[in-house]
Structures are given as C-alpha cells and as structure tokens.
Amino acid sequence: MSEKSGEKSKVPVPQKRPETEKFWEGCKEGKLLLQKCNDCGEYIFYPRALCPHCMSQSLSWVESSGRGEVYTFSIHHRGPTPGFKPPYVVALIDLEEGVRIMSNVIGCDPNEVKIGMKVKVTFEQLSEDIYLPKFVPA
C-alpha cells in the first residue's frame, strides 16, 4: 500500500506488485483482466505467478466481460479509515467467467443491493495510475 502514516485518513490506494502490474494496467485502460491457465484452462483471480489449480506457469491475460452477479454483500456502517464514507456496500461478485471478486456496489442506494443482483464493472480513479474496479447495477 502507498498508505503512510499521516495518510491514514484517506482511502488506501493499492500499490502494484509484480503479479498485479498487468491487472492495474488493464484497469487504467478500462479493462477488467483475469488470468487464464494455458494448460488446464481455468480462470484465475486474484492475479498470481502460477496456476493454483495445476501449478502451470503458462498463464494468459484475458479480458472479462465485466458482468456478474452478487453472491453476497454487507452494508458497512463504518470504515477502516475516515476516507470511507458509510454506508457503503462491500460485495462478493461472481463474474460470468466463474471467478469471484470483492468490490463495492455503487450507483444505487445500498438498500437496493440484493443477492443475485446483476452488476457490471466500472472504474474509479484513485491516483494517476490506479483505477479501482467497482460495480454498478447492470
């Protein structure tokens, strides 16, 4: 994290790591990138250096449709740092490709969020380089 003392009041901005650099590059271009194993064909999320299913190190980056549905969610009434403005929705979203991603559901009243709700990706700029994937009702 780029978060240093003195910045604790802000929303944390993710810092790229070797495994995630391509992912964040994709987000900057408005693409939600997933990894796909060239050997066993499984989709992989979160990004990592080898396939957690078959240990293959031959992985490709593929663009997700960005569509999915809410597996579950929680309306948070307080946040870890003052930068978060409650109430906000933390959700687990099942993408069409079959992987699950954590995100915020935005663009609607938190009370309208339901399990099974269809959502699609959007990107929120946090810094010059980092665009965080979030989801809106589809």
Next chain:
Amino acid sequence: MDMDRDFLKKRRACLVGIGETEQGKVPGKSSLQFHSEAAKLAIEDAGIRKEDINGVITAFSFVDQTFMHCTTFAEYFGIAPQFYYTSMAIGGSTAAWMLAQAAMAIHAGLADVILCVRGDNTLTGLTSEGMIALIKEMSHIELEYPYGLLTPGGYALFAQRHMHEFGTKSEQLAAIAVAMRKHAALMPNAFKKEPITIEDVLNSPMIASPLHLLDCCLVTDGGGAFIVASEEKARNMKHKPVYIKGVAQESTHQYISQAPNLRELLMTYRKAADKAFAMAGIQRKDIDVAMIYDCFTITVLMSLEGLGFCEIGEGGSFVEGGRIELGGELPVNTHGGLLSQAHLGGMFHVNEAVRQLRGEAGPRQVPGASHAVVTGNGGLFSSQSIVILGNEP
C-alpha cells in the same frame, strides 16, 4: 490421507493447569506482563515448578509484535525449556491448536510438560494505526482492503448469505449474544455482565449488515495460560487431568473472497469434525458442553452446523429457545465467550472446558460434564481448529 486415529492414545496428553488474569479494561500492563502473570497462575494451578516446564508454545501479540515470540516470552519469564519451543499464528484458531501441538510434541517425546500462553493489552494498548494494521492483515492488501472490508464485514458476508439460503434471522443470531451474556453474569472474571435482550442486540448500532455491535466480540486486555503434560507426569500433579482425545483442523482459504460457497465451506468443517470425533471415539451426543469460538454470533451458528450438532442450514433454530444456554441441551460458552467474558483468541474457551470437566465451574457447572468440544476460528472463516476433551482417558 489415512490419519493415525490412535496417535493421541500412544502417549496421552492432558491439561493439568490453567491460569487467567483479570480481564477487560486493565490499563498499565504490557503484553508480556499479562503472559507472565497468566503463566504463573497456571503453574501454581498445576502445582509444579517453572523448572518442570520443558516446552513452551506462545501465540502472537497485536500490540508488541515480536519476530520470535516464544523465545521473547521465555527469556522475560525466566525459563529455558529443553527443548520444545514454538510461536503459533493461525489467528483465533491458535489457542485450540496449541493443545494439538502440545499433544504432538508429547507424543514425539520432545517434551512432557508444555506451557501454552497468550496475553495482550489490546484494549488499552493498541493504537489506531495498530488497529488499521490488523484490519489490513485480514484482507487482501490490493484487492480487498481498498474496498473498506472490515473484520466484522468479512463474517457479515457469510451471515448475509446464510440468511439468504436458509432463512436465518437476526433474532436467531441475537439469541447467541443473549446466551453468552447470561453465562458471563455467572462468571466472576467476565468483562460484560449486564443482561441484554434480543431487542438490545437488534437495536445496537449496525456495524456491517447484518451484524450489529452486540453481534461482535469484545476487545479486552488480559492473559491466559494452560499447561499440557504427559499422562505419566500428570498423575502426580494437583488436579485430576483433562485428556486431549481428538483433534482436527481445516482451512479452505485465507481471504474471504476466495472462500468456497457456503455449503462447501460448512461441509469442509464437517469433515474435519468427523475426524476429531472418530479420533476421540465418541459421538456428538456424548458432548456435555461446547466451547465454540465466538468472534461474531454467526461464527457460533455456522460452527454448530459445521461440527454437526445440527444440520447445515438449521443453526438458526438450533440456537433458539435457550437450547445453547445452561440447562439447555447443549450449553455453549458457559464462561460468556469472546462476546461477553473477554477476547484472548480462545484461550478461555480451553480454560472453561477444563473447569467444566474438573467440576469446578461453580454456578456455571454443567452437572456431570465429562466431554467438551473446544473450537477456534482464525482469519475470516479461514482456519478451524477442533479439539475434544474428556475427563477420562
């Protein structure tokens, strides 16, 4: 894998001493001070000398994060056990698994009197930066934490899903908090004793829906310790030993976004519980009292399903109507648990089980208690430890 279900019988391990300091808001004491005071009490309870200890297992401190925690403690306390040392860090499943680690070390002949200890000044000593660091620790730093996931929020995600799939109600979760508070009222060393009702829980501030403030555990200061010894050594000690009869552990994920679906998560827990019961050679119905890790009310409900005390999805009705209270069919956390006694990562679930099996729980005593199950839960449903104890071999 074909587990050696008899390994605990080859050189039996027993709980022979317990200690716990004052719990709650106890300012002016360090983490290592709480460790030491608890260790001293456990040694006195066992009726041994500190020189008799030849193994030490510590956990970790949220406040004083040392790299080699077990040796830091041993030096401070003035012991040099020959020759089993380890520091464990599997979150809330650490305390219960200390028992399994100690039993394994005893079985291997590496030690025969092992001190297990944990203490922390979490309530009065943890800074806001320290608290943020803890919250960060629970989530994937790049792909979860930036969404503002709180620790209660991680549990809330599965509470919400449980309600969706099984119709579980907030009132049912609240019944768990109410039961823990009733038990804490009978526990001299409990932080929160004033009675609460289901309405109080539902009217307490929402933290992360569907979990209210009173669905969440306490943050407290204090220390706790227990001593595990070989049966041979235990025979000459002060109390009748409490036997470690079955152990099992499971994990499906670290980060909650990587958890399997709810039913699969519960079935994994069930498989581990089956192994623990098979090793102990007893049935669910033989359990007289259950010490279930209760960082949040939903953890208790899902653990009861995972352990197999009720069917998956039926936890909501199982916890209603006083069934998990003293006098009910399965008294749970007779000390008040993390929800009402104190939070020390499950150390007191072990201590209370020992008191129950020794028949020393006073007004909280379950008559004739001979078997107890103790669980731990680390991370966000990330690591489960299950231990079955009995007052006979």
